[in-house]
Amino acid sequence: MKRAKEESLHKIARQFRAEYSGIYTSLAEETEAFKKKSEKIQQLRALYTMTDELPVWSFDVKTFRRYLLTVPAPLIGILSGIFKKLLINLFNQQGIKLW
Numbered sequence: 001m002k003r004a005k006e007e008s009l010h011k012i013a014r015q016f017r018a019e020y021s022g023i024y025t026s027l028a029e030e031t032e033a034f035k036k037k038s039e040k041i042q043q044l045r046a047l048y049t050m051t052d053e054l055p056v057w058s059f060d061v062k063t064f065r066r067y068l069l070t071v072p073a074p075l076i077g078i079l080s081g082i083f084k085k086l087l088i089n090l091f092n093q094q095g096i097k098l099w
Contacts, residue, residue, distance in 0.1 A: 002056045009051055016044045 019041050026034045055061070091097075 005051065005054060005056060009048065012044055012048045012051060016041065016048065019044060 019037060023034070023037045023041065026037050
């Protein structure tokens with residue numbers, strides 16, 4: 001994914017350079033042609049920024065971290081009850097009274 005992202009960024013950068021160098025020729029042309037070329041340059045910049053912000057990994061780390069924290073959260077209460085019972089049984093087998 002990293003290589004695909006870099007290739008996309010290079011393609012956008014080449015197109016940006018071509019459009020940017022071509023905008024100087026449109027300075028002598030009419031205003032509408034200059035406006036269209038400058039809008040295309042702005043769109044290429046926005047596309048480059050969006051592509052650069054794409055994650056390299058096949059999953060989003062923030063979403064994965066949130067998933068790992070929220071999915072087992074309801075199980076903590078159940079597991080703590082089971083652990084408490086096992087601990088009480090272990091102490092009772094050793095002859096230690098807790099309550």
